[in-house]
Amino acid sequence: MQEQHMSDKKWYFNMVTGEPELGPLSPIDRRMGPYESREDAMNAWKIVHERNRRWEEQDRNWSGGAD
Numbered sequence: 001m002q003e004q005h006m007s008d009k010k011w012y013f014n015m016v017t018g019e020p021e022l023g024p025l026s027p028i029d030r031r032m033g034p035y036e037s038r039e040d041a042m043n044a045w046k047i048v049h050e051r052n053r054r055w056e057e058q059d060r061n062w063s064g065g066a067d
Contacts, residue, residue: 013044033036 007037009023012033016026024031032048035041 010036011041013041015044022033 002007007028012021012024012026012031013019014021014026014031016030020038021031022038024034024061032044033041035044040047
């Protein structure tokens, strides 16, 4: 089994503590990620909201704008 180095680990955002974590330290139902950087992990909520906004826009465009 290959050893994973700290530089290979991804960042996660702990939704309970509001803190970034290097590696999947928290239970899966308490974290978002993985992210490439600590900064991205800190912006997890912003990233989620932006993705959801884009998906909702794509859904509206796909359905012809009908809700």
